[in-house]
Every structure is written in structure tokens, then in C-alpha cells.
Amino acid sequence: MSNTPLTQMHLSVTCNDRRCIPERFFNIQPGEVVVHRNAGGNVRHALRDIIILDEVLGLKEIAIVHHTDCGTLRFRDEDIRKTDSRYWPEIDAMHIGAIADVDRSVGDDLEWLGKTPFVRKDLIEKTRGFIFDVKTGLVSPVV
């Protein structure tokens, strides 16, 4: 594992899913990528990290990678309310982010990122969307 200082680099935003390992599906060495992983790979929840990483490291590009057979396809936001109902409003405000279609969710994320004032325009232009197919192991760009 590389132990060199952090430099400018690529950020992959992808899912918690145990199969979503950017170092594997992009076939890159561990030292070459910084990674944000959240449920679904939802870019809204990566915004804090994009801001921090771009400030501290200077990001070259971002890849948003959602995947087939994602757990976020299997519920609706309002299902995620295991706790006491008095906490439901706070949970609902978290943007749980269930998705209905993986192609569309990547496009939605690119569109959302394109509108945020918190990210440099030239970094937004260097952001691409992908779908990782867990059956084939292949990553395809979303046009």
C-alpha cells in the first residue's frame, strides 16, 4: 500500500455495497484514487467530501458510480423508519435516497451536481457517471 503524501487525484463516489470497490472495478492501484462510499453512491451525501477534498488535495476528476442490484432499489424512503415514530421527521429529512432506476439515478446525480454552487465549474465538467454491473464486473459510462 502506498504511503506517499496525498496529491491531486481522482475521486470515486460509489455505494457501500460490498462489491463496490473502485480499486477493483476501475482496475487501478490503491494509491491512485480517493473514495467516498455511501448507500447508493448518492452524490448529495458526498458534497461535504467533495468540498473538503478539493480544498485539501485539489481534485482532478470525479466518477459517480451506481450499480445494478443495489439495495437502494429495494425500499422506499418511507420504509426506513425503524425507530420510534417521533424521530421519523428527522429521518425523512436525511434524504434517504431510494432509487427506482440506476440509469436515471446517475443522470439525476450529474444534474444535481451541475447545479450546486459549492463545486468548481471545471470540476463539474470533469465529472462523469457510470454503472457498475455486478454480474459482469464491467463499468459502463452513462451518457
Add this chain to the structure above:
Amino acid sequence: MSNTPLTQMHLSVTCNDRRCIPERFFNIQPGEVVVHRNAGGNVRHALRDIIILDEVLGLKEIAIVHHTDCGTLRFRDEDIRKTDSRYWPEIDAMHIGAIADVDRSVGDDLEWLGKTPFVRKDLIEKTRGFIFDVKTGLVSPVV
């Protein structure tokens, strides 16, 4: 890479840093761990995922892993304001989460998680803190 359905499992919460790959530092197979990665491995920002993953998969345990030489040691929250100053209040509200001491930050995260009403008490009891030393490659528990 495993392509079996998701089951109950371990969640690692760790950093974006390119050296923070739980599958490596815990020496486990890719199919055995779901992973949340954010800047610093701050558990507050993993809360949405803990709620979703526990609902969808049922989590067995959580490991919060911060690391030496972390980028979040190199700034203060108020440094992260690259954009137009009219957006600073929104950025300040994001809990950027600069840290001053890695041992303390893991303890703070365990304490914070212990107080949230959004996570099952028995899952909180199965949550442990660790520090990953990027020089030695070793992960040590925080007591």
C-alpha cells in the same frame, strides 16, 4: 468478487484517504464487509447509511476507523470555504469535521453514536473504534 446476495454483515466506517481500504487493513475478503467512506471517517456523516443498512441488511457490528496522517488534521473547519462567501453559512452547517487528535476523534465518534436515538442500542454496543497506522499498516483498537 462475490456476487452472492447481501446478507447480515459488518460495516466499516472509514476515510476517503486512498490508503484506507478496509478490505486490506482488516485483511478480509471483499464479500465480507460493507463500507462507508467519508472525509475523516466521521460517524455523524455515516448515520444515514447506518440507518439504511441496518434496515435493509441488518448489521452485526460497526467498526469506526480513523487513521494517522489524516487530511482532516491539516485544516480547520473555517478554512473550507473556497466558494463565494454567501455560501459560507451553508458550508459551516455541514459539520466539516476537522480533527486535532485521532485518538480523541474516534472516542468522540463512539460517544456521539452512543447518544443517537436512531441506532439500535445492541448495535451501538457492537460498535468499536480503531486507528489505522498508515506507516505500519496496523489497525489498533481504541479503548
